[in-house]
Amino acid sequence: xxxxxxxxxxxxxxxxPGDAQPQGIPSPPHNRxxxxxxxxxGAFLALYLVAYNLGWTAPPPCGxxxxxxxxxxxxxxxxxVPVSAIGLGGYLALFALSLLGLQGAFAxxxxxxxLLFCGALFGLIFSAYLTYLEAAVIQAWCRxxxxxxxxxxxxxxxxxxxxxxxxxxx
Numbered sequence: 001x002x003x004x005x006x007x008x009x010x011x012x013x014x015x016x017p018g019d020a021q022p023q024g025i026p027s028p029p030h031n032r033x034x035x036x037x038x039x040x041x042g043a044f045l046a047l048y049l050v051a052y053n054l055g056w057t058a059p060p061p062c063g064x065x066x067x068x069x070x071x072x073x074x075x076x077x078x079x080x081v082p083v084s085a086i087g088l089g090g091y092l093a094l095f096a097l098s099l100l101g102l103q104g105a106f107a108x109x110x111x112x113x114x115l116l117f118c119g120a121l122f123g124l125i126f127s128a129y130l131t132y133l134e135a136a137v138i139q140a141w142c143r144x145x146x147x148x149x150x151x152x153x154x155x156x157x158x159x160x161x162x163x164x165x166x167x168x169x170x
Contacts, residue, residue, distance in 0.1 A: 029107060029165075034158040035098040035116065042091035042151045049084035049144055053077075062143055070142035075133045083130065087148060090123050094155060113165035120159035123152040 051057045052071060060067050070076065076083055097119065101112050127149045134141055 029101065029161065031158045031161045032098040032101045032116070035120070035155055036095055036102070038151055038155045038158065039091045039095035039098060042148060042155070043088055043095060045144060045148055045151070046084050046088035046091055050082055050088055053082035053084055060144060064141075065143045065146075066140035067142040067144060069140035070134055070138055070145060073133075073138045073140075075130070075138060086126075087123075090119065090126075094119050094123070108165070110166050110168060113162040117159050117162035117166055120152070120156040120162075124156040127152045 048057070048060065049071070052060055053076065060071075062068070078086065094116065097112060097116050100106050101109070101116060106112050130145060131149050134145060
């Protein structure tokens with residue numbers, strides 16, 4: 001093997017040793033990394049509740065609150081679909097969109113920014129409605145539902161920069 005085969009590739013003189021992004025390619029929006037991570041946590045939480053609603057697992061240990069009352073209420077289902085399955089679908093959609101938005105070709109996409117922002121907003125509004133039902137109608141609290149409400153609130157906060165992106169600002 002010739003010594004030229006082992007030579008380091010040419011480096012950009014303006015790049016620092018820790019730079020991973022080639023010049024000219026914008027770094028992915030950091031808020032989308034947060035949305036991806038939080039949505040994945042939410043998806044696992046919702047999957048656990050789906051498994052319970054479909055009879056695949058024992059009742060969730062609640063400790064404080066009354067998860068059984070909330071999960072057995074008529075508000076835990078929309079027709080034949082458990083509300084937790086709707087949450088699972090929402091979290092998975094936000095997860096997929098945020099991962100797509102981390103790809104260079106989609107980092108500046110206004111349509112993707114609109115989908116992320118509107119998806120997080122819908123999740124927040126739906127979760128606020130469900131939280132209202134827990135407090136005012138069912139009069140019982142499910143710690144997993146509250147955890148999901150906190151998660152989607154943080155996801156929405158992380159999605160706020162998407163509103164600016166969908167308007168066309170960087």
